[in-house]
Amino acid sequence: MFVIKGVNKDVFNLFWSYKFRGGGEINFQDRNSIVNSAKKIIKNLIKEAGSDEGRFKPSMYNICIPSRSDWVVYNTLFNTMVRLNDGEYRKLTGKNKSVGNKLKTDFIKNGLWCRKGTNEKSVYLELAGKYNTSLSINKPLAFNLTTTTKCNAKCPYCYEKGVRMVDFPKNKVTRLLDFMESKLADRKNNFLVVNWFGGETLANTSFISDITEGLKARNIDFSSSIITNGSLINEYMVKKQFVDWKVKDIQITIDGLKETYEKTKRYSKSLSFTFESLMEVIGLFADNEIEVHLRLNVSRSNCQEILKLAEYLQSKFAGLKNITYYPAFITGIRDDLTPDEKSNFVKQLLTVIKNPFKVNILSRIDSVPQSHPCMVNDPGSYTVDVNGNIYACEHRVGRPEYGIGSLENFDEDANRKRANFEIPEYCHKCVYLPKCCGGCSVNDETGDERCMIVKYLIQSYLEIIAES
Structure with missing residues (x-):
């Protein structure tokens, strides 16, 4: 798996700044609290996946496009884009159950995997709500x-x-x-x-x-x-x-x-x-x-x-x-x-x-x-x-x-x-x-x-x- 350069935005930096038409950008004062919360969630998910990757599923926000020899996968919530070979894609989608620790971590960090039972729409709206609260006054x-x-x-x-x-x-x-x-x-x-x-x-x-x-x-x-x-x-x-x-x-x-x-x-x-x-x-x-x-x-x-x-x-x-x-x-x-x-x-x-x-x-x-x-x-x-x-x-x-x-x-x-x-x-x-x-x-x-x-x-x- 490799990240397509220039596209990915790490989840920890999701709330870094807001760029607006007319030039310039604004950094949010509450960024640290949001970032620390995201880090904790990601850390716990990686630890959990280390013991049982069967408790995870592909994100509903993955767009998967096949090419001649591999797959391009883009996650619209995390704004991450990766190329996966066929074996990695099968592991992402659960068709191959054997997933190494590094690949598990990469799937989670890039938002391509989430815990089974997660209501991703609610997660998205919660993130959007936190962002909007900060955005509305800044x-x-x-x-x-x-x-x-x-x-x-x-x-x-x-x-x-x-x-x-x-x-x-x-x-x-x-x-x-x-x-x-x-x-x-x-x-x-x-x-x-x-x-x-x-x-x-x-x-x-x-x-x-x-x-x-x-x-x-x-x-x-x-x-x-x-x-x-x-x-x-x-x-x-x-x-x-x-x-x-x-x-x-x-x-x-x-x-x-x-x-x-x-x-x-x-x-x-x-x-x-x-x-x-x-x-x-x-x-x-x-x-x-x-x-x-x-x-x-x-x-x-x-x-x-x-x-x-x-x-x-x-x-x-x-x-x-x-x-x-x-x-x-x-x-x-x-x-x-x-x-x-x-x-x-x-x-x-x-x-x-x-x-x-x-x-x-x-x-x-x-x-x-x-x-x-x-x-x-x-x-x-x-x-x-x-x-x-x-x-x-x-x-x-x-x-x-x-x-x-x-x-x-x-x-x-x-x-x-x-x-x-x-x-x-x-x-x-x-x-x-x-x-x-x-x-x-x-x-x-x-x-x-x-x-x-x-x-x-x-x-x-x-x-x-x-x-x-």
């Missing part, structure tokens, strides 16, 4: 702020279709700053991560300046990111305003090559922004050391073209570390792919891109158990729309019926209840549960599966490793 608050619902593009799949097109009003800026500052009162970390989005986010830059200047005036440290189509970017904005706004990264959506991209965006006739213009903007970001996440929107109709787009982007930007890809399956459409088709697509994409760490989600797969699926269930994440209404998720912006209050009347009880969610029954025995914690609940409203892209990335990545 990580930075996250604010998704809607600058405007106006947009110069008309993407057919936009989830904001039908929402009234207005800017965030200037007379509510102070109230928003007061709200942001008030949420820091009980936090150990006096830091905010702000994500600007719209509409076309940069159609209202004055709002971004008002908020960032206000935060600085109140001595609140922050970093920010922007979701934009890139059409309003210019060199002055990148070199001057982005510095003032502490912009660390950008997300830009691309739906295909030139013809498809321009047909999908359907920009205003007064705006002469083309596919070539977008490539220049991406290059401008890269030259100014801004992280660029290219969101590749995927559906049945464009999946093959997205692979060609990935080849094209690789030819232009492969050598730039600050440009990564973010594949995303479009939801709420009839043109959706089946789970098998999604898995096959992602495998092809990873083959085209070659370097898996250019796919930013894969490079950020959590080494700690997920304590909640996403921002919907995170009481430390707030989305504010142009009317001052507050939501659990940016996909609900402009629809007050989904709100959890407003800047004038925020419902603290509703916000706390976000952390009390139920994992769907069909997820309880899923091997990917520690990586998604039940997936996207908002997708239930559109009839899409809850499974997140990380499932398909892990599955495809393992298959590629097994074939190498």
Whole structure:
């Protein structure tokens, strides 16, 4: 048996730190107590296995992929990956009862074995709960702020279709700053991560300046990111305003090559922004050391073209570390792919891109158990729309019926209840549960599966490793 280098995270280091978007990381003060508890559990398990390995079973969170001569085994709870020869695999699965002491120890340390009768889902949720308790007071608050619902593009799949097109009003800026500052009162970390989005986010830059200047005036440290189509970017904005706004990264959506991209965006006739213009903007970001996440929107109709787009982007930007890809399956459409088709697509994409760490989600797969699926269930994440209404998720912006209050009347009880969610029954025995914690609940409203892209990335990545 050997550990695949660069992937394993020892159980003792599971709770070492939390890395967040915008840069930096936070170490937890209660790490030692968690680590010492984990050490004791592991020590007792190894001692117990020394006398009778028959009391152990393979973890339900093992993913086992056969290759030509061996097996790749990945445990989604411990975030460990190993290669086993056929004899070792038979011992792991109990088909061969003769297991040496070293191999027993390795199986237990890497989370591949657990005691028979163990309810692993409960163990996972307990670990996730301990992690979340520490995370909830130590990580930075996250604010998704809607600058405007106006947009110069008309993407057919936009989830904001039908929402009234207005800017965030200037007379509510102070109230928003007061709200942001008030949420820091009980936090150990006096830091905010702000994500600007719209509409076309940069159609209202004055709002971004008002908020960032206000935060600085109140001595609140922050970093920010922007979701934009890139059409309003210019060199002055990148070199001057982005510095003032502490912009660390950008997300830009691309739906295909030139013809498809321009047909999908359907920009205003007064705006002469083309596919070539977008490539220049991406290059401008890269030259100014801004992280660029290219969101590749995927559906049945464009999946093959997205692979060609990935080849094209690789030819232009492969050598730039600050440009990564973010594949995303479009939801709420009839043109959706089946789970098998999604898995096959992602495998092809990873083959085209070659370097898996250019796919930013894969490079950020959590080494700690997920304590909640996403921002919907995170009481430390707030989305504010142009009317001052507050939501659990940016996909609900402009629809007050989904709100959890407003800047004038925020419902603290509703916000706390976000952390009390139920994992769907069909997820309880899923091997990917520690990586998604039940997936996207908002997708239930559109009839899409809850499974997140990380499932398909892990599955495809393992298959590629097994074939190498």
